[in-house]
Amino acid sequence: MNFLERISNYIAFAEKGLIGTLLMVMILLAFLQVILRNIFSTGILWVDPLLRHMVLWICFIGASIATQKKKHINIDVFSRLLSNKSKSVVNIFTNIFAAGVSYALMNAAYKFLLDEKDAQTVILTISNFEIASWWIQIIIPIGFGLMIFRFLINAIYYLTEMLRYQKVVETH
Amino acid sequence: METILIILALILLAFFGSPLFSIIGVISLIAFHSAQIDSSAVIVELYRLANTPTLIAIPFFTFAGYLLAESNSPKRIVALARALFGWIPGGLAVVALISCAIFTAFTGASGVTIIALGGLLYPILLKEKYPEKFSLGLMTTSGSLGLMFPPSLPIILYAVVAKISVDKLFVAGFIPGMFLLIILAIYSIQFGVKASVPKTKFDIANVLIAARDVAWEIPLPFLVIGGIYGGLFTVTEAAAVTAFYVLVVEVFIYKDLKLFKDIPKIMQESMVLVGAILIILGTALGLTNYLIDAEVPKQLFTIIGELITSKILFLILLNIFLLIVGMMMDIFSATIVVVPLIIPIALAYGVDPVHLGIIFLMNLEIGYVTPPVGLNLFIASYRFEKPITKIYTSTLPYIAIRLVVLVLVTYAPNLSLYLVRLLQIE
Numbered sequence A: 001m002n003f004l005e006r007i008s009n010y011i012a013f014a015e016k017g018l019i020g021t022l023l024m025v026m027i028l029l030a031f032l033q034v035i036l037r038n039i040f041s042t043g044i045l046w047v048d049p050l051l052r053h054m055v056l057w058i059c060f061i062g063a064s065i066a067t068q069k070k071k072h073i074n075i076d077v078f079s080r081l082l083s084n085k086s087k088s089v090v091n092i093f094t095n096i097f098a099a100g101v102s103y104a105l106m107n108a109a110y111k112f113l114l115d116e117k118d119a120q121t122v123i124l125t126i127s128n129f130e131i132a133s134w135w136i137q138i139i140i141p142i143g144f145g146l147m148i149f150r151f152l153i154n155a156i157y158y159l160t161e162m163l164r165y166q167k168v169v170e171t172h
Numbered sequence B: 001m002e003t004i005l006i007i008l009a010l011i012l013l014a015f016f017g018s019p020l021f022s023i024i025g026v027i028s029l030i031a032f033h034s035a036q037i038d039s040s041a042v043i044v045e046l047y048r049l050a051n052t053p054t055l056i057a058i059p060f061f062t063f064a065g066y067l068l069a070e071s072n073s074p075k076r077i078v079a080l081a082r083a084l085f086g087w088i089p090g091g092l093a094v095v096a097l098i099s100c101a102i103f104t105a106f107t108g109a110s111g112v113t114i115i116a117l118g119g120l121l122y123p124i125l126l127k128e129k130y131p132e133k134f135s136l137g138l139m140t141t142s143g144s145l146g147l148m149f150p151p152s153l154p155i156i157l158y159a160v161v162a163k164i165s166v167d168k169l170f171v172a173g174f175i176p177g178m179f180l181l182i183i184l185a186i187y188s189i190q191f192g193v194k195a196s197v198p199k200t201k202f203d204i205a206n207v208l209i210a211a212r213d214v215a216w217e218i219p220l221p222f223l224v225i226g227g228i229y230g231g232l233f234t235v236t237e238a239a240a241v242t243a244f245y246v247l248v249v250e251v252f253i254y255k256d257l258k259l260f261k262d263i264p265k266i267m268q269e270s271m272v273l274v275g276a277i278l279i280i281l282g283t284a285l286g287l288t289n290y291l292i293d294a295e296v297p298k299q300l301f302t303i304i305g306e307l308i309t310s311k312i313l314f315l316i317l318l319n320i321f322l323l324i325v326g327m328m329m330d331i332f333s334a335t336i337v338v339v340p341l342i343i344p345i346a347l348a349y350g351v352d353p354v355h356l357g358i359i360f361l362m363n364l365e366i367g368y369v370t371p372p373v374g375l376n377l378f379i380a381s382y383r384f385e386k387p388i389t390k391i392y393t394s395t396l397p398y399i400a401i402r403l404v405v406l407v408l409v410t411y412a413p414n415l416s417l418y419l420v421r422l423l424q425i426e
Helices: A002-039 A047-068 A084-119 A133-137 A139-171 B002-015 B020-034 B040-051 B053-070 B073-085 B091-107 B112-127 B132-142 B153-162 B166-194 B204-213 B219-229 B235-253 B263-293 B296-307 B311-328 B331-348 B353-367 B375-384 B388-411 B414-423
Strands: A074-076 A122-126 A129-132 B016-019
Touching (some): A002 A047, A002 B053, A002 B235, A047 B053, B002 B016, B053 B073, B053 B112, B053 B153, B053 B263, B073 B091, B091 B112, B153 B166, B153 B263, B153 B331, B166 B388, B263 B331
Antiparallel strands (some): A122 A129
């Protein structure tokens, strides 16, 4: 368990660096584009598609960190009424469920990626350098993969929590 | 039978706190599977996240909002507002309303306002002899005030989901938002007169000192509002300029935040929220398309249309429905999930989609503070260390005022649409 959490923390460190860099680059590029457009009436052609695709990366890396920090948006009306122990039990189920759905979505994303790779779509060209769509879209299956890993770690965490509460009840 | 069981299981999973994207994701997958479409189509739709230019505004405004919340700007805004309006009877309450509205517009109503400004204003309100109950209610209700003003995130998200122009919605929200603010201010002033709370003397020197302190932040609302309303910037451009400007001002001019110590943390925290919102939006894009292809809203309308024949009755029921939704869901997921379903139905009843947007947001604003499970009630109870039941009773008069304003905004579409027509926004 500790081992898995350590891996998760290493990944989180990389994600944090990546998401900060992405955001900073986005702000600088977008600001530069505003200046170019409004003052010099020009603009860089590849900036807009690049910005749009960076949003996709932010989405998946952000969602992966949200999984680690248990900060996904949910409709949480019932679990406030539960005891700590039953809350852990419920959380084991919801995390395993979310891992399962992420797995199905990762498979779907993998199929999508293969199609895109076959189609060889170029989404943007920076000077002579052509960027194929699948290079950028690869974050979709990777993102879902990271979420599967994190949801399973969360499930294990709640399992240990549940056992701990069990023990507390037994000793009393 | 099988379908009913699946639906029941999903409702249970959702209400026990499964991530909303997983619920929507599994529904999309099942829907496409049953229509014998390959599952990769769900991802084709999700990929539309990268083809919606307006979405770029969301990380920028979220980041700027988080920066403002973590800096000392709440203090500076309150100081200026006090110097300007403290002389009015009940002036401090008006100050609270205005500062909260500005702040919520920039941070999106995610409870940040109550945490950041509530902690600042609540003790001052008590010190100046405002009754506890009045102050609690005021601060709790103000946490969702200001959603109607640019650059509020829920408005941007609504425009993306409803496929209407953000500029139009920003303009449409202005009169209803101001109207609500003014009514609440009048209530506070007459309360201040009745309770004869002390007022401060107006002193131009104080105004100048406070204004000098906040001088670098004063241009922000004008930049955003003027830029968008004046047609100078698109929403995305305004977002980029805001994020850049706030970052430079807070780090290099005010030096409230350290570039290498605070900024990475704020970036991560704000992008976690963005990721959590966008992943729901992404999985919902496929489902929405499927539902529209399968003509689900049309079928819903045929069922509803037989029961509800008048537009007025439809609007009443819509308001009740949205209040319940707002109580149970946060504004972002509610927008993503509910809006695609109600828009075609509302259109069939002749409700303008822009007007519908304003009705929707006003309802959800109220939903935040509706007992028993409105989210901001819990945040306020936690922040002010008061039992939740006390928060319930303190917000009741404000909820009543908001409901009255909601009714007016719902049944007088011109409150929302007049400016849009006047300015001929496209």
